Amino acid sequence: MLSMQRWMIVATSSLLLGWSSLGMAQGLPDFTELVEEVSPAVVNISTSQKAVSRPSGMAPGMPDLEGMPPLFREFFERGFPQQGPQAPREREAPQSLGSGFILSKDGYVLTNNHVIADADEIFVRLSDRRELQAELVGADPRSDLALLKIEAGDDLPVVRMGKxxxxxxxxxxxxxxxxxxxxxxxxxxxxxxxxxxxPNESYVPFIQTDVAINPGNSGGPLLNLDGEVIGINSQIFTRSGGFMGLSFAIPVDVAMDVVQQLKEDGSVQRGWLGVVIQEVNKDLAESFGLPKPAGALVAQIQPDGPAEKGGLQVGDVILSFNGEEIIMSSDLPHAVGRVRPGEDATLVVMRDKKRKTLKMEIGALPEDDSVAAVAPSTSAPASADNRLGVVVAELTEEQKSNLDVRSGVIIREVRQGPGAMVGLRNGDIITNLDNQPVESVDAFEKITADLPTNRSVSMRVIRQGRASYITFRLAS
Incomplete structure (x- = not known):
């Protein structure tokens, strides 16, 4: 009897597993019709340079790595053995290979910028094996997109765009x-x-997938089950040089805005606030009176930039932009970049532990917005008899001018104490402490003496021209 019960249990389990497997098999998508529909609009893209000088030690046949994303460069460097010193030579040769897709019947083709970067000639091979030379309409390195145009009649197969x-x-x-x-x-x-x-891709909110992507997929379409393009395959994450389950695609909503601007102007303009921001962690949230870690903390403001003109201040935490909640600091560049320069934007910020609404005009993202480096201090140091254990001095007028700061103190020596424990260094400039501006050495000593214990305290530090907030706790 016992053996019969066991058999029934095993048999029933096997039957249930069979039904489960059958149900899963019936639920899997069939991609055949989708592939047949979309493939004719997908193209192969290659480029050439009329004069190519190979550096010494580069393997023959190795593609030009300049302009490729770091992950692709690593892949090719691993895949081609290093050679001994060779004399450079000039020749015409293919320099990159990628994919793209046809946007319109009159021949507009979209691909990645790194596929065609620095090319003298661009060739598009269609599904019917025709190979045509393409004209570069415009490229946008920040989004890694390029728009091409081919002349092949006015009835080319095209993709359908999704959202x-x-x-x-x-x-x-x-x-x-x-x-x-x-x-x-x-x-x-x-x-x-x-x-x-x-990293270094602040203006694209990438779609992450586990679709197998390898060199050559760049610029090709990412499709939904309706056969609509919803992304442009662009990058992979890899430690081995091959696909590891992490692929990244440019959202089509971002891409089509870029395409429109490239068609109209040949270039792309993005919104710009003129701020340096950082993530809000648990300790910073506590210090600034936030109920949870969220938002983008303004660590630095560009002189005469849109943020300064619009009343944004260092130490503000941006909680929303044009009604869009800012959860991670990386959400802010995505939101700002979508706004056309000259348009107004509404920001909600946390300032002095109170919410405040600001309205400002968005500027155009410049090519270079670097901040000047800090000159060494020549002023006399102050006493290190403070609770942080640092020797500080007044800022010179030259330092204030270089950094565009009105006040602050510079660290001349870091001794044993809380300052050393949080990583303060000689040359760091402290401009705010415990949400209070540091106007002078005397003000710094007074604020330090009154610091609270057993809670997070924030400090704004400028190091090599770049500002950030750090937090620490003082024991009672």
Whole structure:
């Protein structure tokens, strides 16, 4: 009897597993019709340079790595053995290989900027094997997008555009491209996350997927199950040089705004506030009176920039921009970049532990907004008899002018104490302490003497021209 019960349990379990597997199989998407529909509008892109001087030690056949994302450069450096010293030579040769897709019947093609960067000639190969020379309409390195134009009649196959804003994590997505030159390779996966920020890519809220992407997929379309383009495959994260399950695509909503500007002007303008921001962690949130870590903390303001003219102050925490909540500091550049220069924007900030609404005109993002470095101090140091354990001195007028600060003190020596524990260094400039401006050495000593214990205290520090906030706690 016992053996019969066991058999029934095993049999029932097997039956249930079979039904479950059958249900999963029936629920999986079939991509065949989608691929047949979209593939004709996907193209292969190659470039050439009329004069190429190979540096010494570069392997023959290795593509030009200049302009490629760091992850792709690493892939090619690993894949091609290093050679001994060789004399440079000039020749015409393919320099990059990527993908793209046709936007309109009259021949506009979208791809990545790094696919065509520094090219003398660009070639587009269509699904019917025709190869045409393309004209570069315009490129935008900040979004890594380039718009091309080919002359091939007025009845080219085109893709249908979707809305990346409608995407949800977990959705099925599909990529078509030419990894390693294997044309019209199809890979599928799901959306892993939205709004990802990558290093040095502040103005693109990337779509993260687990779709297999490799060199050659760059510029190809990322599609939803309706066959609509919702992203442009752009980058991968890898430690080995190959695909590791982390792929990043430019949202089509961002891309189409770039395309429109490239068509009209040949270049792209983005909104700019003129601030240096940082993340708000738990300790900073406590220090600034926030109920939870959120927002973008303004650590520095560009002189005569939109933020300064609009009344934004150092130490403000930006909580929302044009009604869009700022959760992570990286959300702010995405939101500001979408605003056309000259338009007004509304910001909600936390200042002195109170919410405040500001309205200001957004400027145009400049090519270079670097901040001047700090000159060494020549003033006499003050006493180090303070609770931070640092020797400070008054700022010179030259230092104030270089940094565009009205006041502050410069650290001349860091001794044993809380200052050393939080990483303060000689040459650091302290402009705010415990949400109070540091007007002078005397003010610094007074604020330090009155610092609270057993709670987070914020300090604004300028190091090598760049400002940031740090926090610390003093024991009772």
């Amino acid at each position: 990346s804003s409608d995407l949800k994590a977990g959705e099925w997505v599909l990529a078509i491209g030419s990894p390693f030159g294997f044309d019209y390779s199809v890979t599928a996966g799901i959306v892993s996350a939205k709004g990802r920020s990558l």
